Amino acid sequence: MAPEQTTAVLEAEGLTKHFPVRGAGRDVLRRGAAVHAVDDVALSLHRGRVTALVGESGSGKSTVARLLAQLQTRTGGAVRLHGKDVTVHGGRRFRAYCRSVQLIFQDPFASLNPVHTVRYHLTRALRVHGHAGRTARELEEALTDLLGRVRLTPAEQYLAKFPHELSGGQRQRVAIARALAARPEVLLADEPVSMLDVSIRLGVLNLLRDLKEQLSLAVLYITHDIASARYFADETLVMYAGRLVEGGESETVTQSPAHPYTRLLIDSAPDPERIGSAQRAELDEDDLGEPPSLVTPPAGCRFHPRCPHAMERCTTELPPRFEVSGKQWAACWLYDNGSPAPAGES
Amino acid sequence: MARLRRPKFLRNGKATAGALILLFFFILAVIGSWIAPYSPDATGPDAVVGPSGAHWFGTDQLGRDIYSQLLVGTRGVIVVGFAAGVIATVLSLVIGIASGYLPGRGGEALSVISNVFLVLPALPLLIIITSATPKDGGWIVILTIGLTSWAWNARLLRAQTLSLRRRDYVEAARATGESTWRIIAFEILPNLTAIIASGFVGTVVFTILSEITLAFVGINVSEWNWGTVLYWAQSQDALAQNAWWWFVPAGMAIALLGTGLALLNFGIDEFVNPRLRSGGRARVRTRAGRRLRMRVGFTPVLATVEEGEAR
Numbered sequence: 001m002a003p004e005q006t007t008a009v010l011e012a013e014g015l016t017k018h019f020p021v022r023g024a025g026r027d028v029l030r031r032g033a034a035v036h037a038v039d040d041v042a043l044s045l046h047r048g049r050v051t052a053l054v055g056e057s058g059s060g061k062s063t064v065a066r067l068l069a070q071l072q073t074r075t076g077g078a079v080r081l082h083g084k085d086v087t088v089h090g091g092r093r094f095r096a097y098c099r100s101v102q103l104i105f106q107d108p109f110a111s112l113n114p115v116h117t118v119r120y121h122l123t124r125a126l127r128v129h130g131h132a133g134r135t136a137r138e139l140e141e142a143l144t145d146l147l148g149r150v151r152l153t154p155a156e157q158y159l160a161k162f163p164h165e166l167s168g169g170q171r172q173r174v175a176i177a178r179a180l181a182a183r184p185e186v187l188l189a190d191e192p193v194s195m196l197d198v199s200i201r202l203g204v205l206n207l208l209r210d211l212k213e214q215l216s217l218a219v220l221y222i223t224h225d226i227a228s229a230r231y232f233a234d235e236t237l238v239m240y241a242g243r244l245v246e247g248g249e250s251e252t253v254t255q256s257p258a259h260p261y262t263r264l265l266i267d268s269a270p271d272p273e274r275i276g277s278a279q280r281a282e283l284d285e286d287d288l289g290e291p292p293s294l295v296t297p298p299a300g301c302r303f304h305p306r307c308p309h310a311m312e313r314c315t316t317e318l319p320p321r322f323e324v325s326g327k328q329w330a331a332c333w334l335y336d337n338g339s340p341a342p343a344g345e346s
Numbered sequence: 347m348a349r350l351r352r353p354k355f356l357r358n359g360k361a362t363a364g365a366l367i368l369l370f371f372f373i374l375a376v377i378g379s380w381i382a383p384y385s386p387d388a389t390g391p392d393a394v395v396g397p398s399g400a401h402w403f404g405t406d407q408l409g410r411d412i413y414s415q416l417l418v419g420t421r422g423v424i425v426v427g428f429a430a431g432v433i434a435t436v437l438s439l440v441i442g443i444a445s446g447y448l449p450g451r452g453g454e455a456l457s458v459i460s461n462v463f464l465v466l467p468a469l470p471l472l473i474i475i476t477s478a479t480p481k482d483g484g485w486i487v488i489l490t491i492g493l494t495s496w497a498w499n500a501r502l503l504r505a506q507t508l509s510l511r512r513r514d515y516v517e518a519a520r521a522t523g524e525s526t527w528r529i530i531a532f533e534i535l536p537n538l539t540a541i542i543a544s545g546f547v548g549t550v551v552f553t554i555l556s557e558i559t560l561a562f563v564g565i566n567v568s569e570w571n572w573g574t575v576l577y578w579a580q581s582q583d584a585l586a587q588n589a590w591w592w593f594v595p596a597g598m599a600i601a602l603l604g605t606g607l608a609l610l611n612f613g614i615d616e617f618v619n620p621r622l623r624s625g626g627r628a629r630v631r632t633r634a635g636r637r638l639r640m641r642v643g644f645t646p647v648l649a650t651v652e653e654g655e656a657r
């Protein structure tokens with residue numbers, strides 16, 4: 001199915017989350033301090049399209065997922081489902097919201113309750129959203145259908161199992177089936193394969209892709225592995241220290257990254273073909289930094305302390321989004337005049 | 347896992363022993379007043395005589411049969427202990443889980459309340475309340491013990507709930523759209539079963555001891571229990587009269603019941619935390635005839651070494 005340009009199912013604008021820092025006695029002077037986990041994130045998810053959110057640990061990716069799932073309340077900004085701003089805390093309205101937006105958790109070993117069977121998990125998800133049918137037979141059919149969708153067949157073999165009797169990949173499939181039980185439009189996948197064995201990651205990713213095509217789901221794929229974003233996603237957004245720094249078509253972003261951080265991220269992935277290249281040596285010297293403190297994030301561009309191309313302006317002014325090409329944007333002052341800086345410039 | 351629990355649990359020797367002792371006292375509690383040879387209040391001509399064929403555990407100062415008093419008293423001990431234990435456990439469940447799960451002020455307030463009850467001196471309070479109430483009925487004792495002995499368990503449950511609350515599967519249940527009470531009852535509570543069970547047993551030990559202590563200090567002595575026997579023994583200077591049969595059987599019964607409950611508790615603890623399991627089958631005999639005990643961190647290596655092979 002060709003990716004169709006429809007209106008967004010789920011949109012976020014100016015999404016912000018600050019976690020207050022609980023002041024211990026010695027922190028009295030820093031009262032009111034907060035961890036700036038997510039700042040001014042804007043993204044939109046379309047049916048039948050996968051959007052990848054890439055970033056290193058602690059960059060706020062998972063917080064974005066939880067904010068979009070409304071499991072945490074946002075500090076600022078808007079989350080729009082079908083164009084309508086939604087803020088729900090719980091109760092019936094939350095139930096209605098999560099019928100459309102479902103979250104898959106990172107760790108399949110933790111996201112299933114050890115005391116319940118697969119049947120219980122799926123039955124509850126079906127019941128909560130009223131898809132369990134009226135009779136026991138309809139329920140049984142719905143369960144079989146769900147497990148069939150995630151390719152756990154024969155279903156009877158899996159329904160009576162407890163989570164500890166399943167492998168990681170099987171558990172993640174059960175978790176996906178549970179999310180599908182709500183018949184959602186949006187699937188937020190928070191690093192769905194990072195806890196799985198390398199050998200079965202591809203299987204789960206392909207499963208998600210097939211489900212996306214069959215059910216025309218809008219998928220947010222959160223990952224730290226930019227290579228899998230290229231493989232799996234139509235659009236890729238790169239996040240650094242709580243802010244989006246680059247975005248665009250996956251192929252463009254991963255093959256000709258514009259933002260210095262994206263370049264660093266791609267170059268930090270080991271690639272046997274790149275050994276000994278001159279470009280690699282240059283980046284290695286600047287590769288020593290670590291993400292900034294999110295309690296007192298750097299002024300201006302948050303990447304400037306680590307950036308090999310940092311200018312005077314980067315330390316004071318926050319760069320807005322600049323179009324790099326029709327398919328790509330970057331929040332970096334290098335693109336201010338519209339002419340992309342060559343990758344090797346120092 | 348849940349289905350396998352019961353047989354696995356009773357495979358533990360301590361748990362089985364504890365359960366058997368408890369069963370013994372339960373049976374006594376039911377049939378005690380029928381198999382008692384005399385009425386516990388029936389006076390007789392032989393005052394303070396030692397054990398004999400007619401009076402197995404001797405008699406007290408009024409010639410009453412102590413064996414019958416103990417048999418009849420078992421029911422009081424068991425009923426009051428377990429009823430108060432149930433009340434205390436239910437209270438600790440409600441308050442402990444609510445204070446652990448509810449965010450912010452509500453949870454904190456409940457936690458403060460349980461801290462206050464924790465430092466309340468329960469026994470003096472019990473003595474005051476039960477002696478102030480006009481008629482001494484078993485229910486007053488049950489209620490006062492139940493209402494004052496829940497705090498310790500509540501704190502334990504609060505701590506565990508706090509740890510479970512942020513688990514992914516609880517978040518996942520929220521993301522599925524489950525209601526709060528359903529998350530508490532079906533996602534968190536089953537994971538607390540072991541703590542609740544062991545807390546219940548511990549509370550019962552406490553309530554039984556409180557009840558016996560109350561009777562021993564002379565409160566609610568119109569109904570027979572083991573504490574009442576001890577109360578009379580104490581007030582009649584049994585020790586000075588060398589009437590050991592008066593207090594030793596009652597003391598032994600208390601100790602045995604306490605041991606049974608404690609063994610049951612150990613069994614639950616070991617079932618929950620396999621590290622506490624003392625190795626029964628972990629003893630191995632080496633080929634050289636030495637006996638070894640397997641421990642954590644001990645890696646057995648099976649190898650056949652040929653005789654005379656030089657390495």
